[in-house]
Amino acid sequence: MKLRSLLLCLFSALAASGQRPADLANPLVATAKPRFDFFAAASMPYGMVSLAPDTHHGDLWNAGYRYNDTHILNFSHVHNTQTAGIPVMPVVGSCKALQGLEASRSRLSHEGEVAKPGYHKIRLEDYGITAEFTASPRAGFHRYTFPAAGEAHVIMDLTAALGPVVMLKGHARQVSGTEIEGYSVMAPTFRRKKNCTVYFFARFSKPADKINLWQSSTDSSGARVLTTATQVEDRRAGLYASFYNLRQGEQVMLQVGISFVSMANARLNLESELKDWDFGAAVEKATQAWNDYLGRIDVAGGTRQQQVKLYTDLMHTAIGRRWTEDVNGQYLDNTGPAPVVRNIPLTPEGKPAFHFLDADGLWGSQWNLNVLWSMVYPEYGNSLAATFLAYYRNAGLLARESWGGNMSYVMVGDQTAPLLAALMQTGRATFDTNEAFAGAYKNAFPGGIRDRAGYEAGPNPQGGGIDWYVRFGYVPYEISKRGSGFHRGGAAMTLEYAYQDWCIAQMALSLGKHDQHRVFMKRAANWENIFDAGSGYMRPKDTAGHWLTPFEPVIPPNGKGFAAPGFIESNSAIYSYYVPQDVDGLVHAMGGRETFVKRLDASFSKAAAFGFAAEHGEHAKSEIDYDNQPGCHLAHLFSYAGAPWKTQYWVRRVKAVTFGDTTFAAGYRGDEDQGQMGALSALMAVGLFDVQGLADMNPSLEITSPVFDKITFHLPGGKRFVIEAKSPRGKDNTYIQSARLNGKLWNSFSFPFSAFAKGGLLQLTLGPSPNKTWGITAL
Structure with a gap:
């Protein structure tokens, strides 16, 4: 029995060691009625890009990805309280991009959905498309697995209203058969009193058979495709890349770099952070960033x-x-009569010395x-x-x-x-x-x-x-x-x-x-x-x-x-x-x-x-x-x-x-x-x-009494502070019975932060009944 118990403990410890923090964190918690900025699986800690589905727009407090909604409208790259931008939607069949986000929506299926820090996988039921996402700090990475299709399209509606944000105009330019750049200009909001522009540079893993640009129209149709143009700028503007005769299971990948400074910086951000098309490696890098943080x-x-x-x-x-500065340290100062591009000093490694945050x-x-x-x-x-x-x-x-x-x-x-x-x-x-x-x-x-x-x-x-x-x-x-x-x-x-x-x-x-x-x-x-x-x-x-x-x-x-x-x-x-x-x-x-x-x-x-x-x-x-x-x-x-x-x-x-x-x-x-x-x-x-x-x-x-048996804080300078809590098994462990700080009996309810910062050990004994004599001595 002792050997069996020992083996069970060993196997339990091995199983526990295989659970990384990013495997435990769940981005879907409390997503029934969230803020627009609440859900962010395909992202990095504090990263500029949070690539996520949108199922509802028009509000800050009840928008973005809502778990109980029946349809996905788009996937977009910026989910902040007062900024949004660059929606993408893959579809199969005839393209309805000019009719707005609702026309291209797909039923939402949670079957097979995977959401964890650094990665999101979800199925677009109406199109049979499996969509997967990850991100670097300043770029989104999409992987779409298509069914067999005579035609498929990837839509970017640059002037669609997103979350609480209305767009004033959009711009797009076809750089090549695989590359597009542009921007969306956000109208002022109640909190953000000035316009704000989000720039992008996007590239596909394979050339599109055709890239179509559109803008507003003076006739009753509301918008028209520009059959020969390679760029557009208008109060209503967007594009869709068309792919014909796709095989069952064929994949099209898309990378989108973001900047609040310029299209050139959006490209720089993308090329600096996503150097190839290895989606799995990008997922692992994002996941590792989250594991390091958590x-x-x-x-x-x-x-x-x-x-x-x-x-x-x-x-x-x-x-x-979220960060708003680019890899070169540039950020936008919009406090004066006109926007000014400023520079954060760079470290010897060439990285911004701090992050300029929204x-x-x-x-x-x-x-x-x-x-x-x-x-x-x-x-x-x-x-x-x-x-x-x-x-x-x-x-x-x-x-x-x-x-x-x-x-x-x-x-x-x-x-x-x-x-x-x-x-x-x-x-x-x-x-x-x-x-x-x-x-x-x-x-x-x-x-x-x-x-x-x-x-x-x-x-x-x-x-x-x-x-x-x-x-x-x-x-x-x-x-x-x-x-x-x-x-x-x-x-x-x-x-x-x-x-x-x-x-x-x-x-x-x-x-x-x-x-x-x-x-x-x-x-x-x-x-x-x-x-x-x-x-x-x-x-x-x-x-x-x-x-x-x-x-x-x-x-x-x-x-x-x-x-x-x-x-x-x-x-x-x-x-x-x-x-x-x-x-x-x-x-x-x-x-x-x-x-x-x-x-x-x-x-x-x-x-x-x-x-x-x-x-x-x-x-x-x-x-x-x-x-x-x-x-x-x-x-x-x-x-x-x-x-x-x-x-x-x-x-x-x-x-x-x-x-x-x-x-x-x-x-x-x-x-x-x-x-x-x-x-x-x-x-x-x-x-x-x-x-x-x-x-x-x-x-x-x-x-106060922790809910865990052992907590290790990994502090700056490689130091560690550990809390160990012992309590009778199977009983309530709400109350602190006694404490030791670095081996010394401790009878105050607080201890110096300096002792925490230096690293050390706090040992607590917990129990089901209050010890009314513990913690009442002044520090």
Whole structure:
């Protein structure tokens, strides 16, 4: 029996070792009703190209590849929140390209579908075509296996509307029988206020029998084929390559390089990254890139579902924000009156020194991405920081988001400051820290980015209320009627600005700027100005100092639930805990530890029936909402009030209920939001967090109970930090019984980040009952 058990363990270990992270991550999780940028199998981490099917267009929040849709409209190369482009569709039989995407659609079959990081295979039922895809960072690689067909066509409709993007015009030029180049010009969107052009260079593995270009027509047909032309530019433009008399199983491959700078750069990107037609080798290269990325956190134990979800979560951290610079380091700066091509310095190896990213803002990322980036992916956090600092140099303002080389002012405040502070305080920063401080300092006063409310892009912004914040020590309720932006919630702005001020204070202290440190530490206490001791909640206040009346911490079920008056996509019940810079002060203000724990515990107990998340768009109706950013830290607050076992319990519950599913129908409640909820879910799974976002001078990591038996973090410089968790088999392992850090008994719920960064070993003993004496000793 001992020999048999030993062999079974050995075989189990060998099987486990054959499972690479990219084999476990599942891009199809939660694809029933996704964002346009949510699904990205044929891609590389942060790569410019995300080549994927589109089954629905016309919206950001419910578009792209939707698992339950019945038809595929096209496959396209760019799936970002505000940019899209270059759709391709293979068909058999007569070509209907001029009639729009719907005319050439095919029934979607999931039979035989394979989707994993770096590769996607799917069948077009109506045409009998098997479509396979992979990608390099800046180029897509298609392989189509056709049935026997008298005629087949590969369509590129360059002016079709994709996702949330409308195209103004398209251009195509036939270079040869196998090569085409061109571009699509995207119209401005609500967030991206200027045009944006995506360029392409495409080549086929075999010459087309004919390449047909089309443009708009003045007659009733709407479009016409240009029978002799070799190039076209029009408000409606496209092409299709025709192949005749294909044999059963014959393959046609297509490679498409992308650039936001020029057609020449699109060609350079393609030729630099895809040098041959070895599709299998390209798949393996993409898969290896994903294994390298996902494998920085290596786990053993837990259930297969928990492992699948971890690597799916980590995958999502690397697909929401994407490179826009080319292999030669060129990128487009569109902040001025005319676009300017700028250059990122190259390394001695000839690669860009950082990646210039298209990215939504970092609203709330102090409780997810900032922590994960600082821990194991610092180069990606540094690239985003460098991108926003490039805006500071190019346009005079430290950005909080980037689309098409232009700022779009998503959400509110200076969301970049917490990221800059985290990278600086953890020793991970590779940017100019004095420049970063100067940019954050400017943003904290009138004339900076805090002038602007959400999406407020006009020349005279007033919706951010930073002038009132400096004057009154809070943003008054009247901000809701000033300016032209969205998210003008004065109480929420006050709380976010105060935390950001604290982050700037920490930056100042680390740079020896003591006068500035004192100024911003004083401002970091501004949360006290809107805390109503009578109700025990953060409460909006007007310019005269009067509390908003009537006042409801939670909007009732029959009310308008997107945001409570004075708050942003949330309510007072959640925002009242938005004081990460002074949790001890908040606990005291709310009546002390026992009162604080009882109150927060009651909110979680009530929210359990709703999966700890409000319905998306109804954020003001819940006391706990893990569908949205403002409350991502709530379960971790118990530790600060002397009840770390409550944190362990509720983090486990939220992880399982809100983020635990791995079906196509679920996995994230509401908006995953460019990897933020994926990062939060991953941190919950490995049992590490930081309420302060690692932005303080001597940051620490908070410990909760991991779901895995062993976790190995592969850190910069070849170092490793390992967590080992032992628990009784077959029993609940929610609660930490004891801990050792590098062999030393450890009785604090947190430990220095510096100990993590150096590499080491954290040993945890877990059990089914809370140990109320563990974790209560101060660090």
